[in-house]
Amino acid sequence: GESVGLHLPTLSVQEGDNSIINCAYSNSASDYFIWYKQESGKGPQFIIDIRSNMDKRQGQRVTVLLNKTVKHLSLQIAATQPGDSAVYFCAPDSGYSTLTFGKGTMLLVSP
Amino acid sequence: EPEVTQTPSHQVTQMGQEVILRCVPISNHLYFYWYRQILGQKVEFLVSFYNNEISEKSEIFDDQFSVERPDGSNFTLKIRSTKLEDSAMYFCASSDRALLPNQPQHFGDGTRLSIL
Numbered sequence: 001g002e003s004v005g006l007h008l009p010t011l012s013v014q015e016g017d018n019s020i021i022n023c024a025y026s027n028s029a030s031d032y033f034i035w036y037k038q039e040s041g042k043g044p045q046f047i048i049d050i051r052s053n054m055d056k057r058q059g060q061r062v063t064v065l066l067n068k069t070v071k072h073l074s075l076q077i078a079a080t081q082p083g084d085s086a087v088y089f090c091a092p093d094s095g096y097s098t099l100t101f102g103k104g105t106m107l108l109v110s111p
Numbered sequence: 112e113p114e115v116t117q118t119p120s121h122q123v124t125q126m127g128q129e130v131i132l133r134c135v136p137i138s139n140h141l142y143f144y145w146y147r148q149i150l151g152q153k154v155e156f157l158v159s160f161y162n163n164e165i166s167e168k169s170e171i172f173d174d175q176f177s178v179e180r181p182d183g184s185n186f187t188l189k190i191r192s193t194k195l196e197d198s199a200m201y202f203c204a205s206s207d208r209a210l211l212p213n214q215p216q217h218f219g220d221g222t223r224l225s226i227l
Contacts, residue, residue: 034215043115043202043218044154089154098144098167099216101154 012108019077021105023090026071030092034099035064035075039086044101047075047088077107085109113137115219117203123225124193132188132222134203143186144204144216145178147171154202160186190224198226 036044063076087104145157159166204216
């Protein structure tokens with residue numbers, strides 16, 4: 001079955017730094033990838049998505065990079081703010097209509 | 112911005128009792144989902160629903176679980192006879208197209224279900 005893993009379970013940064021959160025996935029058939037942010041007591045919040053025919057996509061302060069050759073994604077957050085502190089999940093599609101979540105990476109931003 | 116709303120935020124139920132978790136998806140969305148997250152673990156897919164029927168379900172979604180769209184706005188998850196291991200956060204999600212092609216699911220803030 002699908003296995004989704006994260007390279008760093010916890011990432012601590014200073015406010016203003018750039019953050020990079022990594023994600024490895026195992027299903028080579030995954031065609032669509034979503035990054036979610038989950039704050040304590042809340043549901044996953046959509047951040048950015050990317051299709052497999054792209055290798056980079058930019059949003060507001062966030063960039064997602066996709067390397068299908070090595071089945072790796074990264075989420076880059078520019079000028080990280082304390083409000084960015086949360087758990088971040090990458091969620092590849094499973095090949096059907098469902099998402100597969102890893103355990104997530106905790107991002108801690110110190111002022 | 113439209114959002115998925117879930118009620119109640121916290122439900123405490125005795126083991127063996129039935130529980131119904133309620134969700135109001137985003138109004139123009141057609142695809143609905145339930146996920147659960149046991150404390151400290153991954154978010155796990157339970158079921159997807161489209162056109163008044165289940166599209167897919169996971170192994171977790173056994174005969175004790177059912178879903179329903181009783182009217183034009185609500186989407187419910189029923190657990191017929193709750194077990195201790197059903198204790199988890201339950202998230203409802205919706206999207207206006209199927210995940211493929213490429214449409215993110217939007218999540219509610221969940222219902223924390225505690226089975227005593």
